[in-house]
Amino acid sequence: MIGWKDIPPGMVILEAGSASKIKTGSWRAAYRPKWIEENCIQCLLCWLFCPDNSVKVKDGKRGEFDYDYCKGCGICALECPGKKGNKAIVMEEEVK
Amino acid sequence: MATPLNLKELSKQEVRFTAGHRMCAGCAAPIVVKMVLLAACDYSVVVASSTGCLEVSSCISTYTAWKVPWIHNAFENAAATLSGVETMYKALKKRGKIDKDIKFIAICGDGGTYDIGFQSLSGAMERGHDMLYICYDNGAYMNTGIQRSSATPTFADTTTCPAGAVIPGKPQQRKDLTRIMAAHGLPYVAQASPSHWPDLMKKVRKAIEIQGPKFINIFTPCNRGWRSRNDDAILLSRLAVETCFWPLYEVEDGVTRITVKPKDKKPLIEFLKAQGRFKHLFEPGKEKMIEHLQEMIDKNWESLLKEEEMTLPKEEGNK
Amino acid sequence: MTKVVAVTGNEAVANAFRQIEPDVCAAYPITPQTELMQRFAAFVSNGQVRTEMILVESEHSALSACVGAAAAGGRVATATSSQGLALMWEILFIASGLRLPIVMPVVNRALSAPINIHCDHSDAMGARDSGWIQLWSENAQEAYDNTIQAFRIAEDMNIRLPVMICYDGFIISHSIERIEYLDDDVVKNFVGEYKPLYPLLDVENPKSYGPLILTDLYHEVRKAHSEVYKKVPKVVIEVAKEFEKISGRKYELFENYRLDDAEIGIVILNSAAGTTKDLIDEYRDRGVKVGLLKPRLYRPFPYEEVGNALKNLKVLCVLDRADAFGGSFGPLYLDIAASLCNFSQKPILINRIYGLGGRDFMPEHAAEVIEELKDIAKTGKITKLKEYIGVRE
Structure with missing residues (x-):
C-alpha cells in the first residue's frame, strides 16, 4: 500500500484499466463454467453476455474461459444455445 | 468505415471496461456498459458516472476498470459534470487546442437519474449539450441496499417499502422517465434491454451519431435486489420485453417507433414469478394485485401502440 | 499603463474575467452576485471573449459543471453568494479534493432564515474548511486585484486548488468606486497560458477521476491533501510580489x-x-x-x-x-x-x-x-x- 507522499494530486488514477490486477476469479463459490467445444456454434453470445470479460475470443473465435476473473454467475451457461439441444457451456462444481 | 454490429467483428474490438471490476456476480450493469462501449467502439469517448453500484465497483483505490477517460463527481450531478466536460471540449476546440472528435456519455443508475439527479439531467438536456445520457435502470437504490426509488415497480418489495401486513410493497406507480425525457423534445430518446442486444447497440450507435442531447433508458436486472438467480440477468430482461413490462421503443424528432414488438405478448406473471421482490403477490388473496399490475402494463402498452400509430409516417407504418 | 475608472465591485471583477478570458464559465443568478456574471455574459454575447458559458439550472450544477470542465483541462470560473454557496457545499469539497483550480468570486451575503440579500460573511465562513483557498477583499480594487492573482495561485503546479475571492455584497459589489484597471495585455501575460494537469480530454491517456477510497487509503489521501496547503502562503506571496511589479499595489498574507x-x-x-x-x-x-x-x-x-x-x-x-x-x-x-x-x-x-x-x-x-x-x-x-x-x- 502506498504512503501519503506517493498520493497523486486529486487521487486521479493514471493507469487505465488497472482493475485487471484484481483477480475476481477468487469470488467463485460453488460452480465454474465448462466449455464443451464440440457443442459450440461460435455464436459468441457468451462473450457478449459475460459481465466479467471471462470468455477469451481470438480472431472472432471463442477459446477457453478466463478463470482469473470469472465470478461463476452462470449467465453464459443459461444463455448458451448449444448445438441440437446440447449446451456448449455447463456449470460444474468448483474444484478447490 | 463503421464497425459492423455483429459479434464476430465486435469481439475483435477492445472492451474498454476491464475485468477486475467489483460488480456482483451476474450483475447486468457491466454487460450494459460493455454493450454501450462496443456500440461506440469507433469513437473516442469520455464517460461520467454518478455515485452508485457501477461507480463504486469500477473505480476503487488505485484500480479502475475504465479504459476511457472517466469522471465521478457526486450522486446527483453526472449530467452537470459531463456538461462541463463537453463545454470545455467545445471551448478548447474553438481555440484550436484540441482537434480530436470526442463523444460524451453518462452512465448512471436510476437513483442518480430518476430521483436525486433528475434536475441536473433535465437541465443538461435542456441546455442541449452534445451528450448521450444512459440510465442503467435496476429499479432501486441497490448500492445502499435495495431502497425504493421512483423507478421501483409498483408492489415491489424493497428495504424501505417492505411488503408488510398493511403496505404491500411499493404503493406508487413507477415514474415513466423515458416519456419525461421525450417530453423535453430531445432529438433522440429510447428504451433498450441487454437481452435484445442488436436493438440496444443500434440505438446507442444512432444516438451517438446524432448531435445534441440524447437519453437511453436501459433495463438492468440486479439479482441481489430482485432476489432472483445469479444467472438470469439476460433471461429477466428478455421477459421484461416479452411481457411489455419494458417496451423497446425510440422517440426520434417526435416520431415514436416500437423497435421490438413481441410476437406473443406474455402474461406479466411470468416476469413477476421469477423474482423474490414480487413473492408476496403470490400469496392467497393477492390475486387482484397481479391483475392490477397486468392492467397497468396493458394500458401503457396500448397507449404506446396508439402513440406510434399517431406519430409514425404513413409509408413507414404501412410496412 | 493603467486606466482609472469609476465602477462597481461586480463590474470590476467582471472586467477581470474579461481580461483573463477563462475557457469555461458556469453561471446561475443570485443576489448580489448576479450583476457580475450578467456583465460577463454581455462580453460573451458581444464576442469580446471566447469563453463558453454554461447557464445552469442551479448553483449545485454550476459548480458540478465547473468540476467537469476543470477536469477536462482548461481554465474555469464561476461566482456565487449566500444560499448559492450553501447549495454548492457538497461540491466545494469535491472540487478541492480533486485538486481542480476553479476560481470563484463569492459576493458575501447573509444566510437564511430569515432570508436577507445583504452583506455578512456567514456564507464564505460556512465554507472555510472546504479546502478552498480564500482571499478576502476590502474594496473593489482589491476584489479586482485578488481575482487576477487567484488564477495564478489556483493554477500553480504545486497548488492546483480552487480559490474563492470574497468581497462584501452591495457595500462593495454595487457601490461605485475609483478603480485602476491594468491593461488587457498585462493581465493576460500575468495570468499566462493555462497548463492542464491530468486533462480528461487527453483520450490517448485515459484517466479516472473520483475513485472510491476506503479505510486502507483515505487517511493517507487526506494527509497528502493537508500538506498541499502548507505550500500556499509562499505562492500567494510570490504571486503578490509579481503583481506589485505590474500594478504598484502591494499585497501580503x-x-x-x-x-x-x-x-x-x-x-x-x-x-x-x-x-x-x-x-x-x-x-x-x-x-x-x-x-x-x-x-x-x-x-x-x-x-x-x-x-x-x-x-x-x-x-x-x-x-x-x-x-x-x-x-x-x-x-x-x-x-x-x-x-x-x-x-x-x-x-x-x-x-x-x-x-x-x-x-x-x-x-x-x-x-x-x-x-x-x-x-x-x-x-x-x-x-x-x-x-x-x-x-x-
Whole structure:
C-alpha cells in the first residue's frame, strides 16, 4: 500500500484499466463454467453476455474461459444455445 | 468505415471496461456498459458516472476498470459534470487546442437519474449539450441496499417499502422517465434491454451519431435486489420485453417507433414469478394485485401502440 | 499603463474575467452576485471573449459543471453568494479534493432564515474548511486585484486548488468606486497560458477521476491533501510580489495597519476594515496606540504569522461579521485565538459581532470598540467575551 507522499494530486488514477490486477476469479463459490467445444456454434453470445470479460475470443473465435476473473454467475451457461439441444457451456462444481 | 454490429467483428474490438471490476456476480450493469462501449467502439469517448453500484465497483483505490477517460463527481450531478466536460471540449476546440472528435456519455443508475439527479439531467438536456445520457435502470437504490426509488415497480418489495401486513410493497406507480425525457423534445430518446442486444447497440450507435442531447433508458436486472438467480440477468430482461413490462421503443424528432414488438405478448406473471421482490403477490388473496399490475402494463402498452400509430409516417407504418 | 475608472465591485471583477478570458464559465443568478456574471455574459454575447458559458439550472450544477470542465483541462470560473454557496457545499469539497483550480468570486451575503440579500460573511465562513483557498477583499480594487492573482495561485503546479475571492455584497459589489484597471495585455501575460494537469480530454491517456477510497487509503489521501496547503502562503506571496511589479499595489498574507507599536488591536475582514482604519487614524492623532490586522489569505490561515503580528498587543478585539451559533465565538475570533494560544505573551481577547444582514458598520461602532478596549487595557477586566454591537435592545 502506498504512503501519503506517493498520493497523486486529486487521487486521479493514471493507469487505465488497472482493475485487471484484481483477480475476481477468487469470488467463485460453488460452480465454474465448462466449455464443451464440440457443442459450440461460435455464436459468441457468451462473450457478449459475460459481465466479467471471462470468455477469451481470438480472431472472432471463442477459446477457453478466463478463470482469473470469472465470478461463476452462470449467465453464459443459461444463455448458451448449444448445438441440437446440447449446451456448449455447463456449470460444474468448483474444484478447490 | 463503421464497425459492423455483429459479434464476430465486435469481439475483435477492445472492451474498454476491464475485468477486475467489483460488480456482483451476474450483475447486468457491466454487460450494459460493455454493450454501450462496443456500440461506440469507433469513437473516442469520455464517460461520467454518478455515485452508485457501477461507480463504486469500477473505480476503487488505485484500480479502475475504465479504459476511457472517466469522471465521478457526486450522486446527483453526472449530467452537470459531463456538461462541463463537453463545454470545455467545445471551448478548447474553438481555440484550436484540441482537434480530436470526442463523444460524451453518462452512465448512471436510476437513483442518480430518476430521483436525486433528475434536475441536473433535465437541465443538461435542456441546455442541449452534445451528450448521450444512459440510465442503467435496476429499479432501486441497490448500492445502499435495495431502497425504493421512483423507478421501483409498483408492489415491489424493497428495504424501505417492505411488503408488510398493511403496505404491500411499493404503493406508487413507477415514474415513466423515458416519456419525461421525450417530453423535453430531445432529438433522440429510447428504451433498450441487454437481452435484445442488436436493438440496444443500434440505438446507442444512432444516438451517438446524432448531435445534441440524447437519453437511453436501459433495463438492468440486479439479482441481489430482485432476489432472483445469479444467472438470469439476460433471461429477466428478455421477459421484461416479452411481457411489455419494458417496451423497446425510440422517440426520434417526435416520431415514436416500437423497435421490438413481441410476437406473443406474455402474461406479466411470468416476469413477476421469477423474482423474490414480487413473492408476496403470490400469496392467497393477492390475486387482484397481479391483475392490477397486468392492467397497468396493458394500458401503457396500448397507449404506446396508439402513440406510434399517431406519430409514425404513413409509408413507414404501412410496412 | 493603467486606466482609472469609476465602477462597481461586480463590474470590476467582471472586467477581470474579461481580461483573463477563462475557457469555461458556469453561471446561475443570485443576489448580489448576479450583476457580475450578467456583465460577463454581455462580453460573451458581444464576442469580446471566447469563453463558453454554461447557464445552469442551479448553483449545485454550476459548480458540478465547473468540476467537469476543470477536469477536462482548461481554465474555469464561476461566482456565487449566500444560499448559492450553501447549495454548492457538497461540491466545494469535491472540487478541492480533486485538486481542480476553479476560481470563484463569492459576493458575501447573509444566510437564511430569515432570508436577507445583504452583506455578512456567514456564507464564505460556512465554507472555510472546504479546502478552498480564500482571499478576502476590502474594496473593489482589491476584489479586482485578488481575482487576477487567484488564477495564478489556483493554477500553480504545486497548488492546483480552487480559490474563492470574497468581497462584501452591495457595500462593495454595487457601490461605485475609483478603480485602476491594468491593461488587457498585462493581465493576460500575468495570468499566462493555462497548463492542464491530468486533462480528461487527453483520450490517448485515459484517466479516472473520483475513485472510491476506503479505510486502507483515505487517511493517507487526506494527509497528502493537508500538506498541499502548507505550500500556499509562499505562492500567494510570490504571486503578490509579481503583481506589485505590474500594478504598484502591494499585497501580503494580511494587512498590518499601524500595528507594530500598538497596544490596542482590532482584527476585521473586508469593507469594515476601511471604516475602522479611519477611526484608528483619529485615535492615533489623539495618542492612542491602536492598530488593525485585516486578513487577506483567510484559508489556509497563516496562524504563525498572524500570531507573531498580534502577540505583543495588550488587548485585542476580533470583529466578526458572522456568528457561530451554539455558544461558540465568531469564526474569525476562533482563528485568532488559535493563532495566539501557544504564545506565553498574548493580548486579552474579546469578540464582537457586527453588521449582520447588511447592517451598517459605522465609525461610531469602531469608536465604541476602541473605547472598550482602552478600558480593558486600563483595568484588565472584561465584561463580556462575546457580544453583538449596534443591536437594538
